[in-house]
Amino acid sequence: MASEQCTIPATRQGRSTLAMLGGMIARTQSGRGLRVDWNELSDGELVRRCAAGERAAWSVLVRRFEALVYTIPRRARLPDAAVEDVFQTTFLRLLEHLDRLQQPDRLREWLVTTAKFETWRVWRDAARRDGPGDDALELVADTQPLPDEFLAEVQTWHAVQRGLDRIEPRCRQIIEWLYLAETPLSYDEIAQRLGMPAGSLSPTRQRCLGKLRVLLESA
Amino acid sequence: MHEADDAHLQALKEVLARSRALEHAPEHLIQKAMNAFDVSRRPTASTAGTPSPLQRLLAVLTFDEIGSALSPVRASGPPTRRLVFSAGDIDVALSVTLGAMRGTWRIDGQCLGDDGPGDVQMMCGDQRLEAPWSAQAEFSLEPVPPGDCRLVLRTARWEINLPPFELPPPG
Numbered sequence: 001m002a003s004e005q006c007t008i009p010a011t012r013q014g015r016s017t018l019a020m021l022g023g024m025i026a027r028t029q030s031g032r033g034l035r036v037d038w039n040e041l042s043d044g045e046l047v048r049r050c051a052a053g054e055r056a057a058w059s060v061l062v063r064r065f066e067a068l069v070y071t072i073p074r075r076a077r078l079p080d081a082a083v084e085d086v087f088q089t090t091f092l093r094l095l096e097h098l099d100r101l102q103q104p105d106r107l108r109e110w111l112v113t114t115a116k117f118e119t120w121r122v123w124r125d126a127a128r129r130d131g132p133g134d135d136a137l138e139l140v141a142d143t144q145p146l147p148d149e150f151l152a153e154v155q156t157w158h159a160v161q162r163g164l165d166r167i168e169p170r171c172r173q174i175i176e177w178l179y180l181a182e183t184p185l186s187y188d189e190i191a192q193r194l195g196m197p198a199g200s201l202s203p204t205r206q207r208c209l210g211k212l213r214v215l216l217e218s219a
Numbered sequence: 220m221h222e223a224d225d226a227h228l229q230a231l232k233e234v235l236a237r238s239r240a241l242e243h244a245p246e247h248l249i250q251k252a253m254n255a256f257d258v259s260r261r262p263t264a265s266t267a268g269t270p271s272p273l274q275r276l277l278a279v280l281t282f283d284e285i286g287s288a289l290s291p292v293r294a295s296g297p298p299t300r301r302l303v304f305s306a307g308d309i310d311v312a313l314s315v316t317l318g319a320m321r322g323t324w325r326i327d328g329q330c331l332g333d334d335g336p337g338d339v340q341m342m343c344g345d346q347r348l349e350a351p352w353s354a355q356a357e358f359s360l361e362p363v364p365p366g367d368c369r370l371v372l373r374t375a376r377w378e379i380n381l382p383p384f385e386l387p388p389p390g
Contacts, residue, residue: 055256055257058253058256059253059256062253063249066244066248066249066252067241067242068241069244070244071240071241074242084248087244087252088248088251088252088255091252091255092255092259095255095259102336102354103354113331113355117310117331120282120312121310124282124303153237154240154241156234156238157234157238158238158241160235161241179236180236180238180239206228209224209228209231209232210228213231
């Protein structure tokens with residue numbers, strides 16, 4: 001899995017994790033220093049490296065899944081402090097279970113399940129603490145803050161964004177400008193930014209979507 | 220603006236648009252989660268050499284949603300009763316729905332807090348069922364007759380007894 005370059009992608013918000021992680025170098029078992037293409041490591045391989053004590057692997061793992069874990073308590077409309085608790089507890093639980101995950105390649109599902117249960121726990125504790133009253137009843141009455149359909153869909157969203165992390169930068173940029181920007185750019189604007197003829201953008205766009213689709217199907 | 224795409228690409232575009240709902244955590248939270256690695260990986264006393272005695276725990280019912288399955292008037296939507304039990308750091312969630320066989324129930328459950336292999340034993344009425352759970356610690360039990368139900372969950376390290384709960388005859 002080692003390659004010659006360290007390609008830590010920028011997040012959707014444009015922050016560069018490369019600067020933060022400073023271009024990590026991972027050592028192979030032979031002791032040679034090799035740059036690791038973290039993007040190409042599977043979730044299972046990341047877990048195994050974390051369990052082996054690689055701090056860099058843990059940083060990549062947190063970065064890879066932070067949005068997935070954060071979205072779940074946010075969707076349940078927990079207060080900010082409770083969202084933070086769920087977020088931290090979910091990753092702490094993962095740290096506790098690194099050595100024991102039966103299917104490390106299904107980490108996404110594990111994290112969703114754990115975050116869901118931590119959200120339920122906070123929600124349940126609040127209902128008990130507040131006692132009978134409108135707020136508690138409202139909490140209990142909303143028995144499906146995290147319906148299964150949503151939990152399945154949020155995993156799909158994450159898988160798609162993960163695919164974007166792995167696709168070539170030019171394709172990623174086109175797809176982000178067209179489908180993820182607050183205000184999608186026009187073909188002319190994109191062509192101008194990329195220095196390409198506007199007429200070639202459509203087939204390029206289709207090709208990029210096709211590549212993303214292949215990545216998702218092979219994952 | 221865009222030429223017609225096939226159904227697959229169209230579906231992908233729709234998922235991409237919906238994926239914008241993913242929210243990124245504040246940076247200080249991310250850093251805190253990253254830093255937790257240093258604390259957690261400090262050497263601790265190894266338990267490999269000394270087997271721990273089996274822990275026997277009694278769970279407490281912490282949540283019980285009685286849905287339309289048990290009410291005299293059937294509401295729209297699938298009848299479901301959800302129960303959550305807690306025993307220390309371990310939670311057990313059960314979902315009770317109508318069974319495929321007339322007059323019975325189905326129990327789907329999940330154990331959170333331990334990822335090791337385990338199994339569940341159930342006594343409901345005079346029916347006894349056993350099932351191992353999956354890698355995600357999920358299990359299903361069917362057919363479950365009406366009556367008083369007791370479940371026991373076991374791993375190599377602990378055994379959790381859930382307090383009894385009653386399942387009436389399906390209406």
